[in-house]
Amino acid sequence: MIELENVTIRSGAFALTNVSAVVPQGDYAVLMGGTGQGKTTIVEALCGLRPIVSGCIRLDGAEVTRWKPADRSIGYVPQDLALFPTMTVREHLEFALRLRRASRALLRERVAELADVLGIGALLDRRMRGLSGGEAQRVALGRALSFRPRVLLLDEPLNALDESTRDRLCELLRTVQKTQGLTTLHITHSRTEARLLADRLLVLVDGRLQERPTTDLSSLSQIAPETVASATGPYLESIRILALP
Amino acid sequence: MNDASAATSAAAPQARHKAGSDFPFLVALGGIGGSYILLIVLMLVADLAFTSPSHFKQALQKPEIQYALRLTLVTCTISALLSLAVAVPLSYLMSRFAFRGRWLLETAIDIPIVLPPLVIGLSLLILFHLPVGGTNLEQQIEHLFGMRVTYAPPAVVLAQFSVACAFAVQTMRVTFDQIDTRAEQVALTLGCRRSQAFFHVVLPQAWRGMIAALTIAWARSLGEFGPILVFAGATRMRTEVLSTTVFLELSVGQLEAAVAVSLLMVVAAIAVLGVVRLLGTRVAT
Numbered sequence: 001m002i003e004l005e006n007v008t009i010r011s012g013a014f015a016l017t018n019v020s021a022v023v024p025q026g027d028y029a030v031l032m033g034g035t036g037q038g039k040t041t042i043v044e045a046l047c048g049l050r051p052i053v054s055g056c057i058r059l060d061g062a063e064v065t066r067w068k069p070a071d072r073s074i075g076y077v078p079q080d081l082a083l084f085p086t087m088t089v090r091e092h093l094e095f096a097l098r099l100r101r102a103s104r105a106l107l108r109e110r111v112a113e114l115a116d117v118l119g120i121g122a123l124l125d126r127r128m129r130g131l132s133g134g135e136a137q138r139v140a141l142g143r144a145l146s147f148r149p150r151v152l153l154l155d156e157p158l159n160a161l162d163e164s165t166r167d168r169l170c171e172l173l174r175t176v177q178k179t180q181g182l183t184t185l186h187i188t189h190s191r192t193e194a195r196l197l198a199d200r201l202l203v204l205v206d207g208r209l210q211e212r213p214t215t216d217l218s219s220l221s222q223i224a225p226e227t228v229a230s231a232t233g234p235y236l237e238s239i240r241i242l243a244l245p
Numbered sequence: 246m247n248d249a250s251a252a253t254s255a256a257a258p259q260a261r262h263k264a265g266s267d268f269p270f271l272v273a274l275g276g277i278g279g280s281y282i283l284l285i286v287l288m289l290v291a292d293l294a295f296t297s298p299s300h301f302k303q304a305l306q307k308p309e310i311q312y313a314l315r316l317t318l319v320t321c322t323i324s325a326l327l328s329l330a331v332a333v334p335l336s337y338l339m340s341r342f343a344f345r346g347r348w349l350l351e352t353a354i355d356i357p358i359v360l361p362p363l364v365i366g367l368s369l370l371i372l373f374h375l376p377v378g379g380t381n382l383e384q385q386i387e388h389l390f391g392m393r394v395t396y397a398p399p400a401v402v403l404a405q406f407s408v409a410c411a412f413a414v415q416t417m418r419v420t421f422d423q424i425d426t427r428a429e430q431v432a433l434t435l436g437c438r439r440s441q442a443f444f445h446v447v448l449p450q451a452w453r454g455m456i457a458a459l460t461i462a463w464a465r466s467l468g469e470f471g472p473i474l475v476f477a478g479a480t481r482m483r484t485e486v487l488s489t490t491v492f493l494e495l496s497v498g499q500l501e502a503a504v505a506v507s508l509l510m511v512v513a514a515i516a517v518l519g520v521v522r523l524l525g526t527r528v529a530t
Contacts, residue, residue: 049430069433076434082427086449095445096435147436 001025002046002151002183004209007055009038009045016041018055019209023151026144028174030194039187042204043153046185051080060150074144074191075144075182079155081136083128089139090124096147109177114142115178134165138172142229145176152177154186158193170196191217279508286448289511296504309481316398316494316511317486321466324405325413329455332413337443341429355412365407368473370395373476400477401484405466412465413458419452421447443516460521467514487513 002023009016013060014039023029033057044050046057046215048069054202057065066074084092093111094102102110118138131139137157144152154173158166174197175183187200188194194217201212275467304310317462337356339347356363373383383395424447432442470488477484479493487510494503 047430047434049433069430070436070438072434074434076431078427078431080425080427082431082444084427084428084432086446095432099436099441143431143435 003058005056008053027199029200030198075149075152081140092143152184325463328410328413332417336417340412362471366475396478404472409465410461416458
């Protein structure tokens with residue numbers, strides 16, 4: 001379970017004030033909201049990577065507000081993935097387990113299991129350079145899941161993927177989350193992703209975090225515009241003008 | 246319709262436009278840049294033309310010069326390693342932590358770079374001999390460790406280190422600034438202490454920078470002259486390094502020996518540069 005209670009986060013001129021939300025145990029919540037609303041800020045605060053000014057963060061009932069990131073047991077997949085460039089795929093999957101002094105047998109077993117579920121068995125000895133977007137996403141996901149965290153936080157994990165890869169990864173996320181009963185918070189701009197994944201829908205608009213029924217997804221265009229569409233809109237317009245005979 | 250005709254008339258001159266040749270620009274770049282390369286090459290060629298293998302052999306057979314060569318290699322290596330050992334933690338701190346007064350620290354680190362080297366030597370000399378409560382630093386160190394610093398080999402290392410370290414810090418600072426902090430942050434969420442994130446995630450990415458910092462520190466130490474002369478003196482068979490040899494030989498009119506030793510320094514510098522480059526590319530791939 002993820003609980004945010006009256007959380008205030010400030011970073012320079014940007015501030016989120018009195019944000020509250022609950023994601024019940026085992027639910028898949030999707031967090032939407034326009035660019036620059038502070039979705040990533042919320043996730044970073046949950047991870048403990050960004051200090052909060054006031055309020056309270058609870059994970060599975062335990063108050064973790066002042067805990068170090070290392071102690072929170074959160075699986076985090078950041079937007080830029082932030083893979084370790086000097087490590088192989090296998091080393092990524094083993095990283096968190098080695099920190100927990102896992103036995104060699106456990107390492108082998110867990111890596112095999114993750115590689116099988118994520119379909120990255122053939123990549124285990126590869127380094128990060130040369131992995132495709134979808135492969136890199138799966139490695140980042142495997143690294144986050146490896147130590148069986150209590151919650152999973154995904155920051156736009158499926159951006160910049162082609163549609164078929166995205167659909168496959170959505171299915172994978174859903175399977176992993178269901179089989180492990182993992183409470184998940186997933187940030188996205190894409191209504192398609194939200195429709196495929198969400199048990200719950202959280203929307204961040206003008207600094208307020210609200211829960212909406214997932215049926216709202218069809219009428220959400222004003223609240224959470226698809227950034228791709230808004231970014232390419234003017235661009236398409238300029239192409240149209242230039243292309244005139 | 247109006248839009249369309251405007252677009253057509255704007256596009257028309259572009260169709261006729263020809264950019265012309267890039268040749269004069271490239272020749273100018275090559276000419277200006279090449280003149281500097283030519284200067285370097287001509288200097289070395291002149292040195293080579295001036296000296297002869299017999300001069301070289303004569304110089305190398307002098308026990309004083311042999312001693313200076315050994316002392317140079319040892320002191321440069323020690324001060325380069327010391328510089329790296331200090332530069333890594335210092336520049337990591339400055340790169341990752343925003344704290345009050347950081348700009349002051351940054352300015353302080355740049356002082357050895359902008360200060361005339363001679364002044365650094367003089368300042369070291371003053372530091373070690375400033376009377377404080379009836380004693381001074383030199384006496385205290387001699388008392389504690391039974392070793393002299395001023396006018397002794399440790400002064401050579403300290404004089405080299407004082408300048409070389411600033412350059413190593415600069416190099417490492419750029420290295421750490423270029424390494425994305427996100428991977429470290431993810432490592433923290435995976436269960437790392439800061440030290441573990443540093444050793445497992447950051448440092449393996451900093452290899453190239455560390456090798457560059459080591460090279461720069463070594464080369465600076467090799468070229469150090471002013472501070473060594475002031476703080477360590479130029480006693481033959483004691484504190485004489487190759488740069489002092491050149492000066493000593495010149496001052497007694499032994500131009501041939503001075504040039505031979507200079508060439509020895511060129512060879513040493515190129516060798517270290519080559520080895521480090523090789524090591525660097527091997528580590529990187």
